[in-house]
Amino acid sequence: MTQRIPKHIGIIPDGNRRWAKGNGFQKQDGYAYGLDPGLQLLRLAQKCGVPELTYYGFTMDNCKRPKEQVRAFSSACVQAAEMIAHEDAKLHVIGNTESACFPSQLLPYVNTERQPAGDGRTTVNFLVNYGWEWDMKNGWASRDIPRIDLVIRWGGMRRLSGFLPLQTVYSDFYIVEDLWPDFQEKQFLDALQWYQKQDITLGG
Amino acid sequence: MTQRIPKHIGIIPDGNRRWAKGNGFQKQDGYAYGLDPGLQLLRLAQKCGVPELTYYGFTMDNCKRPKEQVRAFSSACVQAAEMIAHEDAKLHVIGNTESACFPSQLLPYVNTERQPAGDGRTTVNFLVNYGWEWDMKNGWASRDIPRIDLVIRWGGMRRLSGFLPLQTVYSDFYIVEDLWPDFQEKQFLDALQWYQKQDITLGG
Numbered sequence: 001m002t003q004r005i006p007k008h009i010g011i012i013p014d015g016n017r018r019w020a021k022g023n024g025f026q027k028q029d030g031y032a033y034g035l036d037p038g039l040q041l042l043r044l045a046q047k048c049g050v051p052e053l054t055y056y057g058f059t060m061d062n063c064k065r066p067k068e069q070v071r072a073f074s075s076a077c078v079q080a081a082e083m084i085a086h087e088d089a090k091l092h093v094i095g096n097t098e099s100a101c102f103p104s105q106l107l108p109y110v111n112t113e114r115q116p117a118g119d120g121r122t123t124v125n126f127l128v129n130y131g132w133e134w135d136m137k138n139g140w141a142s143r144d145i146p147r148i149d150l151v152i153r154w155g156g157m158r159r160l161s162g163f164l165p166l167q168t169v170y171s172d173f174y175i176v177e178d179l180w181p182d183f184q185e186k187q188f189l190d191a192l193q194w195y196q197k198q199d200i201t202l203g204g
Numbered sequence: 205m206t207q208r209i210p211k212h213i214g215i216i217p218d219g220n221r222r223w224a225k226g227n228g229f230q231k232q233d234g235y236a237y238g239l240d241p242g243l244q245l246l247r248l249a250q251k252c253g254v255p256e257l258t259y260y261g262f263t264m265d266n267c268k269r270p271k272e273q274v275r276a277f278s279s280a281c282v283q284a285a286e287m288i289a290h291e292d293a294k295l296h297v298i299g300n301t302e303s304a305c306f307p308s309q310l311l312p313y314v315n316t317e318r319q320p321a322g323d324g325r326t327t328v329n330f331l332v333n334y335g336w337e338w339d340m341k342n343g344w345a346s347r348d349i350p351r352i353d354l355v356i357r358w359g360g361m362r363r364l365s366g367f368l369p370l371q372t373v374y375s376d377f378y379i380v381e382d383l384w385p386d387f388q389e390k391q392f393l394d395a396l397q398w399y400q401k402q403d404i405t406l407g408g
Contacts, residue, residue, distance in 0.1 A: 132373050136344075157402070158377045165369040169336050173362045173377065198361070 004196050006149035008052040010171065011041065012163055015155030015179030017069070022179075028072035030181060035076060037183030039083050044185055045122065046088070048192060052123040054145060055080070056163050060131035063101040070101065077128050078105045089122045090115055094142055095129035102129040114144055132162040140166060147171075152191045154180040172198045208400050210353035212256040214375065215245065216367055219359030219383030221273070226383075232276035234385060239280060241387030243287050248389055249326065250292070252396060256327040258349060259284070260367050264335035267305040274305065281332050282309045293326045294319055298346055299333035306333040318348055336366040344370060351375075356395045358384040376402045 013034055020030030038055065045053055057077045063070055084091050093109035095102060106128055114123070125145050135141045148167045151160070154176045160168060174191040178184070217238055224234030242259065249257055261281045267274050288295050297313035299306060310332055318327070329349050339345045352371045355364070358380045364372060378395040382388070 132370070136370065140340075159375060159402075160373060161405075162373045165373050166336070166340065169364060169366045169369050171363060198363075201365075 005049050005192070006195055007050075008054070008146055008148050008150075009045065009050055010054045010056070010148040010151040010163060010168065011038075012056045012151065012153035012155075012161065013038065013180040013183075014153060014157060014161075016073075016181060018155065019179040019181040026068075028066075028069045031073045031076035032079075033181035035080055035083065037180060038080050039087070040183060040185065041188055042084065042087060042089065042122065042124065044188055048189075050122070052125070052146070054125040054127065054148065054164065054167075056161075057095070057126050057128040057130070059127075059162060060096055060099065060101065060129055060134060061162070063099075063129070074101070074103050077126070078103050081106055081109060081126060081128075084124050084126070085109070087122075088120075089124045092123070092125045092145075093128050094125060094145065095127055096131060096134045097129070099129060127164070130162075132165050135164075142167070150174060150191065150195050152176060152188065154178060154183065154187075170200075209253050209396070210399055211254075212258070212350055212352050212354075213249065213254055214258045214260070214352040214355040214367060214372065215242075216260045216355065216357035216359075216365065217242065217384040217387075218357060218361060218365075220277075220385060222359065223383040223385040230272075232270075232273045235277045235280035236283075237385035239284055239287065241384060242284050243291070244387060244389065245392055246288065246291060246293065246326065246328065248392055252393075254326070256329070256350070258329040258331065258352065258368065258371075260365075261299070261330050261332040261334070263331075263366060264300055264303065264305065264333055264338060265366070267303075267333070278305070278307050281330070282307050285310055285313060285330055285332075288328050288330070289313070291326075292324075293328045295328050295330060296349075297330045297332050298349065299331055300335060300338045301333070303333060331368070334366075336369050339368075339370075346371070354378060354395065354399050356380065356392065358382060358387065358391075374404075 016030030016034045017027040020027050058073050091109050092112055093106045148171045151171045152174045156177045158175055176187045220234030220238045221231040224231050262277050295313050296316055297310045349371055352375045355375045356378045360381045362379055380391045
C-alpha cells in the first residue's frame with residue numbers, strides 16, 4: 001500500500017472533552033468514546049506493518065483537572081491497557097508510579113522487559129501519569145522508548161504538550177483537525193501517505 | 205494590532221539550500237540570502253512587542269555536510285550575529301564552543317550575562333553549533349533560555365529538527381511553506397494572528 005512505513009508512531013488522542021461537549025455529554029464522558037478508536041488504530045497500524053506505537057494517555061499536569069475528569073480519564077486508561085493487552089501486542093506502561101494519580105491496576109505493565117522486535121507483534125508504549133519534567137529528573141526515565149518518526153495529533157492543536165521531548169526531536173508532525181472520538185481509518189492512512197513525501201535528513 | 209503577543213518566539217529559518225538551487229545558484233550560496241530576512245524579522249518582532257527571539261543557526265550535525273556548505277553557513281552566522289549586535293538587542297550565542305565547527309568570532313557572545321527583561325531591548329538567542337544531545341549531556345546547557353510560546357518554521361517541513369527540545373514542550377508550531385530567503389513580513393504577522401486563536405492550557 002505505502003512504501004516508507006514509519007518504524008514508530010506517536011499518537012496524541014486529543015479532543016475527547018470538546019467532543020463530549022459538542023455531543024451533549026458532560027466533559028468527562030468523552031474519554032470512554034476514545035477507547036474504540038484506540039483499538040481500531042492499533043489494528044490498522046498492525047495491518048500497515050508499523051512495528052511500534054506510543055499513545056499519550058494522561059500527564060501528571062492533567063491530574064490537576066476536576067476530580068470527575070481525572071477519575072474518567074484514569075479509568076479509560078485502565079480499560080485501554082486491558083484492551084491492548086488482549087491484542088497481539090507487547091504493552092509497556094510508562095509514567096510516575098509514585099503519585100496517587102497512577103492507577104495501581106497498571107503496575108503489572110510498568111518496567112516490563114522490552115522484547116526484541118521482529119516477532120510480528122506490535123510494541124505499544126502507553127504514557128500514564130507521565131510528565132516531561134519527571135522524565136528528565138529521573139535521568140531520562142523513558143530512554144528505552146526509541147526515536148519517534150511520526151507524531152499524529154487529533155483535535156487540531158499544533159503542539160506536543162510535553163509528549164516525549166527527546167524522542168520527538170526529529171519527528172514529523174501530522175495534525176488531524178477532527179476530534180479523537182471521531183477517529184476514522186482514512187485519517188491514519190492519510191498521515192502515512194503524507195509521511196511518504198517527507199524527507200529524512202536528521203540534520204545531515 | 206494583535207492582543208496576545210508571544211513572549212518568546214523560536215525561528216527555524218529553513219530552505220536556504222532549496223532556494224539557492226531553485227534560483228540557479230550553488231546550494232551554499234543560499235545562506236547569504238537569509239541574512240536580510242533575519243534582520244527584517246527582528247525589527248518587525250520589536251515593533252510588535254515580542255520581547256525574546258531564538259534563531260536556529262546551525263547544529264553540530266549540520267557540520268557533517270560538504271565543507272563549502274559548512275563554511276558558508278558558518279560565515280553567514282558570524283555576519284548575522286554582527287548585524288544583531290548592532291541592533292537594539294541583547295545577543296546571546298549558545299552552542300558547543302569546544303569543537304572546531306564553532307566560529308571563534310562568536311565567543312564574545314557566549315555565556316554573556318542575561319539581563320532582566322523590561323528595558324525595551326529584545327533578547328535574541330542564537331543557536332550556533334548547537335546539538336540537543338550536547339545540550340542534555342551538559343545538564344541542560346540551554347536552561348537559561350526560557351519556554352518558547354511559538355515556533356515558526358520556514359520551508360514547509362513539519363518538525364523541530366532538534367530545536368531546544370525542553371523549551372518547546374508546549375510551543376505552538378506554525379509552518380510557513382515559503383523558503384526562508386523568501387521571507388515576507390506578512391508570514392510573520394499571519395503567524396502572530398494564528399497564535400491569537402490558540403488556547404494555552406499547559407496540560408491543565
